[in-house]
Structures are given as structure tokens and as C-alpha cells.
Amino acid sequence: MSDTTTSGPMLAADGTPLKTSLARALRRQKLRALALIAPLLLFVVITFIIPIASMLLRSVENEIVSNTMPQATEALQSWDASSDTPPDEAVFQALYFDLFRAAEAKEHTKLGTRLNYEQTGTSSLFRTSGRNLDKVGEEWQDPIEDIAPALKDGETWYAMMSGTGGEALLESRRALWNQMVPGDFGGDVGLTLSTEIIELLPLTSAAYADWAIFEALEKGRDVSSRDPWEAVYAALGLDLRAEATVAAVNAYQGPHADDLRLLTANLDQLPDLTFRDAFADLDEDWLDPEVWQTIQIYSPSYTSGYFLNAVDMEKGPEGAQARPDNQRIYNKLFVRTLWMSLVITASCIVLGYPVAWILANLPMRTANVLMILVLLPFWTSLLVRTSAWKVLLQQQGVINDILVWLGFVDDANRLILMNNATGTVIAMTHILLPFMILPLYSVMKTIPPTYLRAAKSLGATNWTAFWRVYFPQSVPGIGAGSILVFILAIGYYITPEIVGGTDGVFISNRIAYHISSSLNWGLAAALGTILLAVVLLLYWLYDRIVGIDNVKLGG
């Protein structure tokens, strides 16, 4: 005893301090426990956490605009959205080169679809403009090739543009391509631009690099012998029109300088057209400031636009604003979903409570038979049960037929039980009933019948005995059943779709529509996120009011 007090820390059998040894043993145990739950943990992360995270991300992600039109969105920054005029020539010029690349890579229609969610008409604006964009470049290509026939030849171009020192430009253009189509543009292009030509013809060099990267890496062709696309000629036209270029070209000594001098000598033969006019020719809508407002509002990489849409608002030039009355739908659907889920939960309690009470108080043998009756529909396919309700509820259906036969209902005024909220409530109450009965049953099973007898022997009436003694003990079962039913009901989709008609559908039906029909996944994700947040909020409220400790799923 005195030994241990004097010689420092306690030692284990192998001589290490007991504390370290204990910690090591505990750590090993923890690791073993972790290894045991690792499959489940991985499963939950992969199938639950990651999809939810990706949904959250999708509801704000908006990189497609700036990735597809990097130069135009940048040029558009300085445009004043509140002015009633379309942006200036610089923006249209940037738009041309961006859209040209996008059209070649067939990305412009994706962007059109994206922007069409915000501004009707953008889809066809991008599709038709992309299709006819070649014509704009041909305005330059034809006269340029007439003046300097050598430029008809891809080899001339390659010789003129090649040299040393231009790697930086090529890499920056490659980065732009990779931004638009991630990961598609790795590898050797087979071209090094010369620094002299980059300085002399900056736009042409950039356009030529764009073309070479696409031609070599996407099409797999040798760039040294092929004609560049129309945008390169348009860029050359623009470069030549710049004031300083003429003098610089005259002093230029690089390859094919004489061809360039041919062009500068005949500048008057090149078209004097602006991209603004060219785009107006393609489609008048390009002059519509609203189109540009939409592009500017949605050019940041992340947007709150989907969330605003999901609560019946929209992004305008002055910030968030309410949508017009005739387009508001989501708030109504959210409220309806919550309200109808509450009604369904309440009717499940009303119908399920007596059933669970009977089950809990009958002799085991009879209770088991009844339990099978509760579980049998539970094991039947959801779709089958919903379709069966259709047969029962329709106007020429079983229920109406019986009511007419019994004389309760006039044949001409059969009840409308389906294709409305009533149908949804009836069918969903039936389908979700087992989720209420089972937890109720397992809780009631644990309430000793002697309590009721004791209450009565002390003079309580049947009602008082039930209400003051039995019911409070069954509340945890009601809590558990309600949470289950309510949360399941909020996300229901098939049953409302089949029997809900128009005023019995839920928000989940709209989410499904946006996932599978309109393809507006961002909006669907935002709606889903809001639904998730509402459920979590209600759960938190429930915990504050009832207390989650009071919820029991079993004895």
C-alpha cells in the first residue's frame, strides 16, 4: 500500500502506467465498435447524407451561366439593368465568341433551357441563334478569303499563328473550355502560338486557340492542316479594324505578313457590321433588356432564385419580389400538404385508437387473428390498395352504388368521393392506419389493466377512469404514431396523384413534376429542401411541447 503511494503512477502487469494501458484498451474497444457499425455508417452516408447534401447544393447551384458564357457575363457586370436599353457592343461581341464556342460544343441549348425557367422564350432564342451563328462569321470569312486567298488554306493559318512563347494564352483558353465541359479538354493540342502574333492580333489568337483546342481534343483532328471556324475570321476582322493594327501589321515580319498586309490594304472591303445588329438579325429578342436582365441576375455561380421560386417569389432587378397572382401555387400547396397531413393524422388517431385498445385487451389468440387483419393490407402493394380505392370511391363505384341502392343518395346526385381532397384523406388514412395502430398497441399492451380496475373501485366512472388513468398512459403511443403518420403523409406522392384530382394533390406531386417532366431539378431541390426544413422544424416543436422522451414505439 505504501509502495504505490510513493512510487508514482500505478503500473499495469506489463509495466506500462495503468492509465495509458486502460486508455489503449478502451481505444481498441471503441475501434472495434466503430468497425462493427462501419457498414451501417457507410450505408447511411452514401445513401442518405450525400444525396441530401447534393440536393441542398443543387438548389442553389447556378454555375452553368457563367461557365457557358464567361466573357459575356463578365462584360455584362457593368451594364445597368435598370436602364431600358440593351447592353453595348462589347457585351454583344463577348456574347458572340461565347455562344459560338457553346454552340460548337452543343452546350448553348442547355443554357437556354436553364434560363427559360426564368424568362419564357429564352430556350428558342438560344436554339435558333446557335443554329444560325455561322452566318455572322461568314460575313467576314467570305471577303477575307477573297482578298487574301491564302487564308482559305488551313496550313497558312497554322503557319501564321504558330511560334513560341504563347503557352499561357493556350492554357487560359483551355481553362475556359474545361469550365464549360468539365474534364473534356486534357492533352496535347499540337499548337504553340507565337508571342508576336498574340500581340499583333489578340482576338484572332484567342479565337484560333479556342478552335484548335476543340478541333484537336474533342474531334481528334490534326489542327495543322484544317481550316479554322468562322469565329476566327470574325476575330481577325475585329483585330484589323483596331486603329493601331494597320501600322503594326506593316512593321510585322512574321510568317504570312504579306497576306495580312493585303488585308490592311483592303480594309474597306471588310464588312462594317456590329455584333449588336448581327444578333438583332438572328432574333429581335436580343435587344430586349429583359433577356439581359435575366442573364445578369443569374450570372453568379450561386443563386437564391430557386428558393424564391419555391415560395412564389422571383428575382427582379430590384431584388426579390412576389410573383403575379396567377402564378402563385407553392405556398398554397405547402399549406395544403401540412393541413391535410394533420387531418389524416387526426383521422388515424380516431380510427386507430379503439382498434389498438381492442387488440391490447383481447385474449392473445383472438388478438393475433385481428392483428393479421391489421397487417394484411400493410403487406399489400401501395399501388394496388390505392387503385382499389379508386374502384370503391368513383361515382359509378361500389360505395355510391350501395348508397343509391339503399336509397340514401339520389342516382342523379352521386357523391363525389374521389379526385378531390376527400379521396386523398380517405385513401391515405387507410394506408397509413397500421403505422398508428402498431405503436398504440405496443404501448397499450404495457398498461396494466389493474389500474383501470383500481380507479373504478375507488369510485371513478368509466369515463373518468379512462380519461384520467388510461388515456394519459397511452399518450406516448399516440405521439409515436402521430409522428410516423404525419411525416410519412407529408412526403406522400402516389396516392394523391391517383385519387387526389386537383385539390387533393400535395407538394410532392409538384416536386415529381419538376424532376421528371419540366426537368427543373434546381426548383425541385429547393422545394424538397423546404419540405425537409419544415419537417425538422415541426419535429423540434414537437420535442419542445411534448418531449421526444415521451414517445414510445414499444413497451
Add this chain to the structure above:
Amino acid sequence: MNKMKIISTVSALGLIAGAAQAGGHMSNDMTLVSWGGAYQQSQISAYTDPYTAMNDGVTVTWDESSAEAVAKLRAMNEAGNITWDVVDVVAADALRLCDEGLAMEIDPDEQLAAAPDGTSAEDDFGDLLVGDCFIPQIVYSTTFGYRTDMVPAGVEAPNDICDVFDLETYPGMRALEKRPINNVEWALLCDGVAKEDVYDVLETEEGQEQALAKLDTIKDSVIWWSAGADTPQLLADGEIFMGSTYNGRLFAAIEEQGQPIGMMWDAQVFDLDGWIIPEGLSDERKARALDFIYFATDTQRLADQAKYISYGPARLSSAPLVGQHATLGIDMAPHMPTDPENAKNTFLYNYEFWADYRDDIDAKFQAWLAQ
């Protein structure tokens, strides 16, 4: 031996060599996606059965996912794993898949068979080649059927689209599709808008409101359907007096099941259904898909499909070859939406317009429905 002969021999040899070479590199498994039901059955009978009989060792798997094809292809594309080879979609979806870069572009003259008389595929399909990726197969129509035994006494059977909006003469429930497309066109047509002006009017706010206001007059008598099978079922159950659906569904209810249903045909809306090949297939699978498409969309095959279902073949050259129903033995020509007697007053689905206005008008339509 004259020069022509040499050329034709050489090119024939070249063709055989080309086919053999391609055959060596073709995948033997093919997943086709379609709509299920009688329609898919007609494709099995007319296309894949003869195709697998001709090509030993080729197995075909069917997936009945055409209704969600666009969303699923997009998801497959994001996951980088395309499991479908040839997908049957309506033209509007083909256009969207093409826009999204999810469907392969097709050169009709290169990749599709010419007509037997030598007309190029491009001319044979004509205007039905919607977009760059769509390979047309059938023309179907959305039209109205009505219960013949529910027509009020002393009144002529409905034969005008506006009878749908006439609750006084033709009381009873109607079934309309739960989306604006077709419904708003019919509503405007019956609200005094000339047929050629319908889309100009629909472009405007006021026009959209006008259409919804017209639909409002029958809103309380409408059951809104979302699956093509709903209307025939509702008609058979006597739940509705008249309803819109695809003409082939009505044909099946009338001729195959003997239901007391009549066809209205007036202002039927033509639409197209056909194939697309997903973007991003391996070379072997793409070669097989193209080989199948070449076979399945030739003149005879398209005409054969009409033996099993009452949809019109998309090729001009197939029309004269349409014969009798395979099991019922009735002439199919009078049941085709394109039959002159049926096609007196028709609409063609306006792809361009709906690609732009679908989201906008749908939002308003759904808001109107929810009111």
C-alpha cells in the same frame, strides 16, 4: 464489262465488307425503352422479333420507362453510365434530349433507309424530322372519345370540338389531360380564335387568360387525367361522357373490347413518337443501335407496326402498305388518325412554341387548377 457494272460490283463488295466489319464490332445486347402495353407489343411484333430472327445471338431487353425517359437519361448522364441503347420518346422529349446534349444527332440520309422507290429518308419522313436527334416512327393523335349510350335523346352525337365546352347540349363529366398542352388550344379555338392565330394569341398574357377563362366554364365537370389509360377506363366505367386521350387507346377500347365508345376526331392534335439513341454509348453499342434503327424504321417495318395498333406510320412510303389488323382482321386505314376522313380538321403539336412556353403556361395552369 461496262464501267457502271464495275462500279456497282465494287460498291456492293464494299458494302458487304463494311457490313461484315461493323457486324464484328456490334454489341449483342440491346436495351430498348418504350411505353409498355399494346404499343410496346406492336414494336416487339413488328421490329424486334424479325430483327432477332435475322441477327443470331442478339438479345433485346425492354424497359418500360419512356414516360420518365428524359429525367432518367439525364440522371444516367450525370452518373456517367448510360444503360439504354435505343429509347422511344415523343418528339417534344426528343427535342429536349437533343437540347440537353443527351441524344445523338442523326443524319437521316446516311443513317436511315431510303424508301423502296429510292426517295431519300429525309424526303420520305419530310416535316416529321423534328430536331436533329429524332427518328420518327408513328403519328398519333390526341382526340376525344364519347359514350355513345350517354348522348342525350334527340341530340346529334358530338362531332365538333366545341361540343366539349357545351355543357347544356351535352351534360356530363369530361376528362382532360392535367397539363395545358392541347387543352388551351382547344379552349381558344372554341372561344372564337381562328386556328392559324391560336399560337399568336397564346403568346400573350391576355391570350393565356382567355384560354383559362374558357376552360373555367367547364372546370367543375372535368376529371383531370395524367396517364393515357385513364380516359378509356373512365369511359368504360361510365364515369365520364367524353374525354381526350391517344387515338390508339380508344381504338383498343372500341374494337378490341367492344365498349360503346365513339370517336370524335375533330381538332385532333397530331403528335409524333419515335426513337432516339442516347449520347455517350460505346462504339459497339452505338453500331448495334444504328443497325437496329436502320432496320426498324424502313418502309415495310413501319407499315407492319400498323397491323397491331392504330397509329399512322411516319413515312409517306409506308402509307399504301398499311393492311389489316393482325388478329381482328379489320382494315386499319380508316382507323388511322391520318386517314383523310378523320383528318378534316387537325392540329400539329407546336414543338417550338411549347419548348418555350411550357414552363410559363404550366405554372399558370397549375395555379388555376389549384384555385
